Amino acid sequence: MPDLATTVGGLAMKTPIVLASGVVGYGTEYGGLIDLGAVGAIVTKTITLEPRTGNRPPRLRETAGGLLNAIGLENVGLATFLGEKLPEAAELKVPIVASIAGASPSEHATLAGRIGEQPAVAAIEVNISCPNVERPRNPVWADPEAAAAVVAATRGATGKTLLVKLSPNAADVLSVAEAAERAGADALVVANTLPAMRIDLDARAPSLGNVTGGLSGGALMPVNLALVWKVSEVVGIPLVGSGGIGCADDALEYLLAGASAVQVGTALFADPEVPTRIVEGLAGHMERDGVTAIGEYTGLAHKEGTTCGEMIRAG
Amino acid sequence: MGLGCESYLFTLAVEGPFPEPEPGQFVHLAASPALTLRRPFSVAGFPSPGTLDLLVELRGKGTRALSALSEGASIPLLGPLGNAFTPPEPGASAVLVAGGIGVAGLRYLATRLAGDGCPLLMLVGARTGDRLLTDLLPEPTDDGRVRLRVATDDGSAGSHGTVCDLFEEAARHLDSSPRTYCCGPPEMIEEAARIAGWAELRCEALLEEVMACGVGACRGCVVETRDGYRAVCSDGPVFDTRDLVFRGARDA
Numbered sequence: 001m002p003d004l005a006t007t008v009g010g011l012a013m014k015t016p017i018v019l020a021s022g023v024v025g026y027g028t029e030y031g032g033l034i035d036l037g038a039v040g041a042i043v044t045k046t047i048t049l050e051p052r053t054g055n056r057p058p059r060l061r062e063t064a065g066g067l068l069n070a071i072g073l074e075n076v077g078l079a080t081f082l083g084e085k086l087p088e089a090a091e092l093k094v095p096i097v098a099s100i101a102g103a104s105p106s107e108h109a110t111l112a113g114r115i116g117e118q119p120a121v122a123a124i125e126v127n128i129s130c131p132n133v134e135r136p137r138n139p140v141w142a143d144p145e146a147a148a149a150v151v152a153a154t155r156g157a158t159g160k161t162l163l164v165k166l167s168p169n170a171a172d173v174l175s176v177a178e179a180a181e182r183a184g185a186d187a188l189v190v191a192n193t194l195p196a197m198r199i200d201l202d203a204r205a206p207s208l209g210n211v212t213g214g215l216s217g218g219a220l221m222p223v224n225l226a227l228v229w230k231v232s233e234v235v236g237i238p239l240v241g242s243g244g245i246g247c248a249d250d251a252l253e254y255l256l257a258g259a260s261a262v263q264v265g266t267a268l269f270a271d272p273e274v275p276t277r278i279v280e281g282l283a284g285h286m287e288r289d290g291v292t293a294i295g296e297y298t299g300l301a302h303k304e305g306t307t308c309g310e311m312i313r314a315g
Numbered sequence: 316m317g318l319g320c321e322s323y324l325f326t327l328a329v330e331g332p333f334p335e336p337e338p339g340q341f342v343h344l345a346a347s348p349a350l351t352l353r354r355p356f357s358v359a360g361f362p363s364p365g366t367l368d369l370l371v372e373l374r375g376k377g378t379r380a381l382s383a384l385s386e387g388a389s390i391p392l393l394g395p396l397g398n399a400f401t402p403p404e405p406g407a408s409a410v411l412v413a414g415g416i417g418v419a420g421l422r423y424l425a426t427r428l429a430g431d432g433c434p435l436l437m438l439v440g441a442r443t444g445d446r447l448l449t450d451l452l453p454e455p456t457d458d459g460r461v462r463l464r465v466a467t468d469d470g471s472a473g474s475h476g477t478v479c480d481l482f483e484e485a486a487r488h489l490d491s492s493p494r495t496y497c498c499g500p501p502e503m504i505e506e507a508a509r510i511a512g513w514a515e516l517r518c519e520a521l522l523e524e525v526m527a528c529g530v531g532a533c534r535g536c537v538v539e540t541r542d543g544y545r546a547v548c549s550d551g552p553v554f555d556t557r558d559l560v561f562r563g564a565r566d567a
Contacts, residue, residue: 024528030530059534066351269528
């Protein structure tokens with residue numbers, strides 16, 4: 001089988017498949033259902049300083065080609081994460097990326113400092129983009145200066161690889177991406193879910209207790225794919241594509257658009273074996289294309305006037 | 316097997332190892348590749364090792380996709396998942412309160428308890444007589460060990476009223492302190508919990524919620540309890556009704 005190993009901003013992974021934050025809890029809940037041999041890294045549920053109870057239910061609503069969720073960053077808080085959850089996750093033999101969210105740059109710095117010093121943590125993902133807890137106006141995810149302040153504070157608190165998860169919902173995502181890069185991000189995750197809602201017709205009321213939730217799944221895939229394409233043209237740091245990836249072909253599209261790795265989330269709900277299927281499918285693509293390193297695909301679709309196959313054959 | 320009024324009994328043969336489920340547990344089925352989420356179904360019977368009964372009411376896309384499967388079709392299944400009902404103490408009796416398709420969540424328990432010789436009162440309600448799913452429950456016995464009472468909203472079968480009317484009536488005339496179990500629509504569970512509280516009966520409710528992961532990871536299917544939000548998939552689906560916080564279907 002071809003070598004799918006890749007390194008993203010210092011985070012070395014045996015495959016480019018990352019399990020997205022929020023979907024696999026603190027890493028151990030799925031037990032043996034997910035073949036971790038196919039997984040390059042696991043991103044934990046987002047950790048906040050204090051425990052959070054999350055949003056009132058209902059928190060889920062299926063929609064055409066996707067899912068709305070409004071969990072509201074329910075999590076055990078920093079102390080329990082460090083004392084109970086992380087030691088369990090550390091047994092998994094897969095790099096653990098800790099997702100963090102704070103209410104201010106200094107909270108981010110505290111979280112990144114405490115978590116970054118843990119040997120079991122391979123990298124930190126800064127979640128500036130949860131659609132279900134942010135202030136309604138001028139959210140950090142849409143404000144390059146506010147995002148830069150968060151990233152700079154986090155950067156100053158840890159030497160670990162720092163990923164910043166962008167929102168697809170900013171009017172000017174490119175400026176946020178550039179700001180995050182300048183402030184010290186090692187890689188960008190492009191991107192989180194998109195705010196959306198449905199109405200429960202029986203109740204004549206919003207389906208979700210939080211009214212709106214984040215849209216994920218296949219319906220989001222072309223949206224975030226376009227963002228990867230655009231962001232890859234303005235930043236020099238690697239990108240991790242995220243949004244609606246359910247098969248190897250989806251993953252390959254993200255790589256060709258400019259991603260160096262991908263996150264898989266919602267697709268795990270229907271099929272916990274999806275990482276294995278993606279890895280096998282990508283290996284098949286590499287064999288057919290004569291590609292020996294998965295990184296050769298990254299950004300290949302940007303090369304004007306050349307098809308992927310021609311580029312590869314031309315070396 | 317069609318049961319009239321859009322309810323079906325499915326029998327599945329599970330490939331691979333499948334431990335004997337406990338009453339209350341569920342399986343998570345990927346009924347169609349077109350659906351983002353799996354669908355949880357209570358184990359409604361375990362007729363033989365590796366064989367599962369599911370009792371399904373056609374309600375939405377998931378249940379319709381399941382009913383559209385042809386005999387012999389194969390679908391992915393996770394399970395058995397979740398916790399289980401607490402069985403009655405040896406010698407104690409049990410009262411089951413099932414509203415509508417809630418029979419699906421209590422049938423396996425009823426079968427087990429009847430098989431164990433536990434004195435059993437089954438209370439079943441439905442909107443109309445043709446929606447009653449009593450044929451799938453253990454046969455009432457002449458010695459009164461297994462008893463059945465039914466109620467319908469329109470009075471077309473059994474007594475005219477709700478299953479909770481039956482439960483309240485039964486709770487007034489108890490000569491012992493049975494374990495009670497309920498499953499059905501949210502408002503029925505709330506009412507059953509109220510009656511159990513008033514009668515000082517231990518009552519467990521099997522809850523239903525939209526689920527994503529099924530294993531406690533995503534925190535999507537939570538219900539409010541006195542200890543905060545708990546995941547129906549992994550902390551439940553069975554909860555002691557004293558622990559549940561009811562706020563009405565949609566509090567303002």
